[in-house]
Amino acid sequence: MANSEHAIARIIYRYNLKGFLTIYLSQEWQNNAWTNISQRLYSYDDNNNILNRLDKNWENNSWINYRQELYYYDDNNNILNYLEQFWQNDTWVNCQQDTYTYDSKNNMLSDLWQKWQNNTWVNYELWTYSYDDNNNRLSLLTQFGYNGILYFTTLESVLGGIGGSELILFLMNTMPLLLIKE
Secondary structure, three states, X not given: OOOOOOOOEEEEEEEOOOOOEEEEEEEEEEOOEEEEEEEEEEEEOOOOXXXXXXXXXXXXXXXXXXXXXXXXEOOOOOEEEEEXXXXXXXXXXXXXXXXXXXXXXXXXXXXXXXXXEOOEEEEEEEEEEEEOOOOOEEEEEEEEEEOOEEEEEEEEEEEEEEOOEEEEEEEXXXXXXXXXXX
């Protein structure tokens, strides 16, 4: 018999015919029986991209929505948007999102992370990438924000090779730091 100090728990995993996780069920042993605690439900498109992750909690003998993640893709299966929402007052409420852009070679050019504040999307972080003609990443510019203004910046840039090593220049608030990557 379990008590609150020594609870026994289990996770049950269920998969679709393609081998992708569809249900993650958490249960605890209470009063001589397995009792539901929470579950995650996953759905996928025909290209095996995750479309939705729905989290639910077990309350008063029924499943109650808690949180969901929605994923959107382009025709090349590149993720375009990730949206996180919470269930409040019988409706889904935005929390945060990531929006991605790509070049014609499917290299990610940007990742914009935004938070939902006062019924509008507010910029929080922006990652911008550059590549050479062989699709090797040359740089990553990271900008962090506060109240929608992107102000704190870091830049990582590959400068070239030295005997099999990459020379990476890392700038943070105009303070350079030189790293050698073996």
